[in-house]
Amino acid sequence: MGLWLGAVLAGIFVAMALLSFVWTPFPYAAMDIAQKLRPPSAAHWLGTDQFGRDVAAQLMVGARTSIAVAIVAVGIGMGAGVPLGLWAAATRGSWIDEVIQRGGDLVFAFPSLVIAILITSVFGPSAVNAILAIGIFNIPVFARVTRGGAISLWTLDYIRAARLAGKRGARISVEHILPNVANLLIVQGTIQFSLGILAEAGLSYVGLGAQPPTPSWGRMLADSHTLMGLAPQLALFPGLAIVLTVLGLNLLGDGLRDLMDPRLRRQA
């Protein structure tokens, strides 16, 4: 049940983001000062912000920003982390394995939010740098998951057979190990995706994510902060969007994990 609820929730926001490319109730950046800070109405479904911009339209385009940042950050994590994890597993116990593992531990020791803030202030606040900052911390996560899954595979008979047949470690990793850790990676990818959305919102909230006029959920919340007394609904909708998306992705991840590995269902 969680799987379906998660898929529907996540699907709604992906659909909203895609739809925003061709249609939004109002142009998202169109200001109308006469209509500022209106509560939800038939014309403006979710009301308007302090410049009279349509909140629903901003939310839809904001979904685009959040999803894009999180997807690319997961891509960076997988792109670098999976090969490192495969390499570490293939050379288990060697100094390469040790360096990769200790390197991961080291990255985990850094306060990720502080480093993300540092990175965005070094290279300037922008969506691209937010992606980089979030993506770097995804690398050891995927390396660890890949290594963990791969190591148990390396002891199996069909991998030994492949070695006896003369295949090298790299080829075995790609041909036999990778397809068998793919389900682990999909599950972890979903979790990192939702964490990425939270991280992007946090960075945008302190002004270090996507820059105006690109709408982003985190910045909508930051803008609403000073208006909390006047128009609390402005703080409500972007937050709900974040919660529902993250909730959907987490439920989806948990559901996929149970689906792919029924053994976990009994342990849970």
Next chain:
Amino acid sequence: MPRYLLSRLGSLVLSLVVASVVIFVVVQVIPGDPATFMMGLNATPDTVEALRHSLGLTGPLPLRYLHWVGGMLTGDLGTSYTYRVPVAGLVLQRLQVSLPLTVYAMVLSSLLAFPAGMLAAARRGRGADLAVMGATQLGVAVPNFWFAMLLVIVFALRLRWLPAGGFPGWGGGLWPGLRGLTLPAVALALPQAAILTRVMRSALIETLSQDFIRTARAKGLSQGQAVRRHGLRNALIPVLTILGLQFSFLLAGAIIIENVFYLPGLGRLIFQGITQRDLIVVQSVVMLLVAAVIVVNFAVELAYALVDPRLRR
């Protein structure tokens, strides 16, 4: 054991060295020269150069690195560029906010998570378990700064029970200080509690399936007695590990919450250090936090090895 200890100790020192080099290098590449930043647009190159010299920003990089690390080892964290006071003093001052806030948040999250986790484990698969697990799903999905804003709207702006921000300090007694930290602590505690509840639940379930629980039940203890006397203590190991990690992360991880509530904590010190190009503050405080995490991890690993000889490989 001595050999194991020596190799762990070696990797501890190596981690600290690598971390310090990484932090030093990253801070060096931050664009914007602190001296130029401080002197403003009308400064002559000579005065900027003089300031750079007095800030210790001249000289070869490796030498400056060694100077910084040497200072850190003797408790000298450098002198803040903007405040012109020792960084160590600033850190101590900010810890008076961050430390109570962190402890407050952890106490709240433990008070919530321990009973909730125990309840879920005891009623596994039934209504109470599903309700608790559903709540934790929601808890990890809520961004803490958004939760903080909602708390402000309800408890500060509408009900006027608690201040919306700022920190009165501890000078006026314990109560005003605690009042100022209550909403931030609740906001920080919620996601932590969700994670802690899950860890507590799965650790308890794991423990309850062990043979010694069955033995305890067989010798006549009720399920509740078995959980309290034998299950809880064993389940606490992973829970304490998570608590330890959450502690070191909360100290700095409160950056955004401190911004929401205008609290002069450690996170805000780093954030202001970055925006004001007070790089020595950033460098030293980040190093301090990273070192804390590395040392805590080391201690945890060591404690495990002491308890479980199989881990001493």
